[in-house]
Amino acid sequence: MDSSSMNRIPEHVKWIYLIAVCGTGMGALACMLKDLGFQVSGSDQHVYPPISEFLQKRAIPVVHGFDPRNLSGKPDLVVVGNAVSRDNPEVLEMHRLGLSYCSMPQAINHFAARGKRQVVVSGTHGKTTTASLLAWLLHVAGMDPTFAIGGILADFQSNYRIGGGDVIVIEGDEYDTAYFDKGPKFLHYNPHVAILTSVEFDHADIFADLDAVRSAFHAFIRRMRPEATLLAYDQDENVANLVSAATSRLLGYGLLPSSPWRLGHVDVDPPHTLFEVYHGDALLSTFKTHLMGRHNLFNALAAIAAAFQMGASPEAIHRALATFNGIKRRQEVRGVKRGITIIDDFAHHPTAVYETIKAVKPFYDQGRLVAVFEPRTNSSRRNIFQRVYASCFDNADLICIRKPPLLEKIPPDQRFSSETLVADLRHRGKAAHFFENTDAIIDYLVNILQTGDAVLIMSNGGFDNIHARLLERL
Numbered sequence: 001m002d003s004s005s006m007n008r009i010p011e012h013v014k015w016i017y018l019i020a021v022c023g024t025g026m027g028a029l030a031c032m033l034k035d036l037g038f039q040v041s042g043s044d045q046h047v048y049p050p051i052s053e054f055l056q057k058r059a060i061p062v063v064h065g066f067d068p069r070n071l072s073g074k075p076d077l078v079v080v081g082n083a084v085s086r087d088n089p090e091v092l093e094m095h096r097l098g099l100s101y102c103s104m105p106q107a108i109n110h111f112a113a114r115g116k117r118q119v120v121v122s123g124t125h126g127k128t129t130t131a132s133l134l135a136w137l138l139h140v141a142g143m144d145p146t147f148a149i150g151g152i153l154a155d156f157q158s159n160y161r162i163g164g165g166d167v168i169v170i171e172g173d174e175y176d177t178a179y180f181d182k183g184p185k186f187l188h189y190n191p192h193v194a195i196l197t198s199v200e201f202d203h204a205d206i207f208a209d210l211d212a213v214r215s216a217f218h219a220f221i222r223r224m225r226p227e228a229t230l231l232a233y234d235q236d237e238n239v240a241n242l243v244s245a246a247t248s249r250l251l252g253y254g255l256l257p258s259s260p261w262r263l264g265h266v267d268v269d270p271p272h273t274l275f276e277v278y279h280g281d282a283l284l285s286t287f288k289t290h291l292m293g294r295h296n297l298f299n300a301l302a303a304i305a306a307a308f309q310m311g312a313s314p315e316a317i318h319r320a321l322a323t324f325n326g327i328k329r330r331q332e333v334r335g336v337k338r339g340i341t342i343i344d345d346f347a348h349h350p351t352a353v354y355e356t357i358k359a360v361k362p363f364y365d366q367g368r369l370v371a372v373f374e375p376r377t378n379s380s381r382r383n384i385f386q387r388v389y390a391s392c393f394d395n396a397d398l399i400c401i402r403k404p405p406l407l408e409k410i411p412p413d414q415r416f417s418s419e420t421l422v423a424d425l426r427h428r429g430k431a432a433h434f435f436e437n438t439d440a441i442i443d444y445l446v447n448i449l450q451t452g453d454a455v456l457i458m459s460n461g462g463f464d465n466i467h468a469r470l471l472e473r474l
Contacts, residue, residue, distance in 0.1 A: 008100050009110050013076040016107075018042035019090050020081030021062055024150040025104055025173070025185075027051040028160035029079065031058050032112050032148065035162045043070050043090065054152065054159075068093035075099065079107045086179040103178040105188035108148055113168045113189070116146060119306055120189045122172035122220060123197030123233070124213075125352055126299045129291070130195060131171045132327045133320075134303040135161070140320035141312035143167050151346070154325035167310060174216050176206050184216045191224060193309050194248075195231045195302045199238035202349055205378035210238075217242050224248040231305050233298060234259045251309075253301050261305040263297055270363045273297065277304055285314050287321045292331055293359020331360060334467040337474035339451035340367075344467050347458040348377045350385050354392040360456055361395045367452025371396035372441060372466070374459035375404040375416050382414045390424035396456070398448075399425055399432040400441050405461075438464035446473045 018030050021042025031054070034040045042055075043063040055062055063070050071078070071093045078094050078101040085091070094101055102110070121131040128151040135147040136155055144165035150173070152159045172186030172194070199217050201210040221242055224230060232243045234254035243250055252259035264276025264283065275297050277284045289300055304317055326332065329346045336342070341364060347356040353373065361369050371393055375381055381404040393399050401418045410416075418434050425432035435441045445455065457467055 009102055009106070010076055010100050013038065015039040015041075015073070015075040016077045016079060017071065017075035018079045018081065019066070019088065019094075020044050020084045021055065021060070022047050022051045023081050023083060024051060024159060025148070025171075026079070026081045027055055028148050028150075028158075029104055029107055029112075030055060030060050031158070032160045032162060033107070034058055034060055036111060041075075043067070066090045071097060071099065077101065077107075079104060080178050080180075082176055082178050082185070084179060091179070103181055103185075103188070105177060105185045108170065109188055112146055112148065112162070113170065116166050116168040117192040117310070118189055119167060119169045119193045119195075119310065120172040120186060120191040121169070121195045121197070121302075122174065122186050122217070123195070124174075124200040124202050125349065125355075126197040126295065126302075127171045127173070128327060128346070129296060129330055130197060130299040130302050131169050133291075133300060133324055134195075134306050135169045136324050137303055137307040137312055137317055137320040138165075138167055138169065138310060139163075140323070141307065141316035143310065143312070145169055151327040151330060153327055155323075172220070174213070174220075175203055182206070184220065186220050187223065191228055193229045193231065193306050194220075194224060195306055196221070196239055196243070197233050197299065197302060198236050198351075199242065200349070200351060201384070202379050204382050204384055214238060214242060218245060221246050221248075229309055231261070231302055231309070233302070235298075251305065253305050254298060261301055263301050266294070266297060268362055275300070277301060279308070284308075285318055287318055289321045289324065290326065291324070292363050293355055295355040296359065331356065335471040337471050338449075339453075340449050340474055341454040342467055342471055343454060343456045345456060345458050346460055348375070348380050348460045350388045350392050353389070353458060354394075356458065357393060357395045357456060360454065364454035367450060367454065368397035369395070370398045370400065370445070370449070370453055370455045372400040372402070372445075372455060372457045374402045374438075374461065374463050375418065376406075376459050376461045376463075380404070381407060381410050381416050383416050384414075386416060386420060387424070389421050390428060393425060393430060393432070394428070397431070399430055400435060400444065401425075401432065402435050402438065402441060402463075438466050438469075442466060442470050442473060445470060449474070 022044035041061040138145040144163040145167045146163040147169040174184045228248040234252040234256040253261035262278040267274040332344045334342045422432045422434040
């Protein structure tokens with residue numbers, strides 16, 4: 001491989017081309033670059049809403065499929081997404097032409113984060129919600145933040161923003177950077193404040209085991225500057241072990257009396273949740289939010305602590321929390337037909353599935369909570385969580401499990417079995433059903449759903465547009 005142009009961003013750039021532009025992070029970067037005045041285009045083979053619509057509205061041309069001819073005009077810089085392999089036809093052509101290229105986090109650092117105080121949100125769970133909420137808190141506080149986040153914020157109708165202030169909020173992903181850089185994305189950032197929400201085993205396609213995941217987060221913590229601040233969740237054993245090696249300023253948040261930021265009394269009063277926040281020994285305030293679930297209160301607590309650290313007042317934080325309208329694909333109500341509510345959520349890891357179902361249940365108690373799950377990630381299509389998933393659906397009244405898509409890409413002895421999960425759920429006394437495809441799920445639900453029911457659809461992919469199709473059939 002010709003590496004002469006690798007990791008070099010030219011001084012004078014006009015046209016930037018992104019390979020695999022429809023990932024949430026890459027899509028945000030593409031729009032940022034367009035707003036900064038660059039000519040931007042890209043390609044991808046999996047193009048689906050909301051990112052495809054997002055790019056289209058911003059007049060960013062996207063070519064379906066990878067073709068060497070897409071680079072014939074010789075862009076000044078190519079940004080390579082982490083889902084792109086070294087034998088991708090456009091990558092091969094990029095090297096043949098000797099084009100300059102970089103990774104997504106390198107581009108964010110160079111074009112968007114330079115000269116700004118970086119707030120990096122990391123962790124296995126809650127990154128998108130915490131980062132989104134923090135960006136909104138800082139915005140309401142008048143800090144005019146820039147942000148790059150892996151979900152579309154309802155309040156901005158965007159997953160990015162170019163602000164005029166000196167703060168940027170970045171969702172720090174532990175997933176690898178690119179085919180030419182197998183280290184985690186978050187190692188490219190230099191946080192002024194970092195949040196660590198949780199550490200669990202995930203991304204089985206790149207991490208061999210939990211120790212490998214912990215090693216990645218350890219590297220992130222160790223490279224933080226001594227004057228930086230690390231906000232760490234105090235109810236996670238893996239986090240507690242990792243932060244013992246921190247050389248930066250360390251502030252805990254959660255429930256421990258010793259933590260500077262603590263969650264107090266919680267009152268669930270749909271459609272709101274009221275919760276107390278203590279800073280040290282003093283009650284900072286009682287806040288109100290539309291967010292559902294205890295896990296989201298800890299996400300909110302982290303965002304409050306970080307916003308306070310960056311200079312936001314309690315009054316501004318109070319206003320922001322009360323008006324935050326959430327993120328697409330995170331407990332997002334897609335529509336209500338015949339009194340039946342259809343909810344879209346990104347949950348896929350067992351912990352996320354369990355917490356999301358538990359969170360939603362009290363807010364929809366007029367009928368049944370129907371959980372629909374598609375095991376689609378590289379981890380959930382493997383049998384590493386086969387037994388664990390059985391205990392994640394206890395708060396659902398009816399459960400629909402789809403056969404994992406693209407299962408042929410997983411070695412036979414490692415494949416997840418949706419049939420086995422359904423059998424395990426039934427053994428626990430749950431009403432669970434297996435489906436070969438999405439059409440079968442829709443046909444079943446249309447016939448059994450009743451007024452007052454809520455359907456919680458969980459997948460990290462498009463799920464064959466099940467939400468809109470189900471609403472149309474209803």
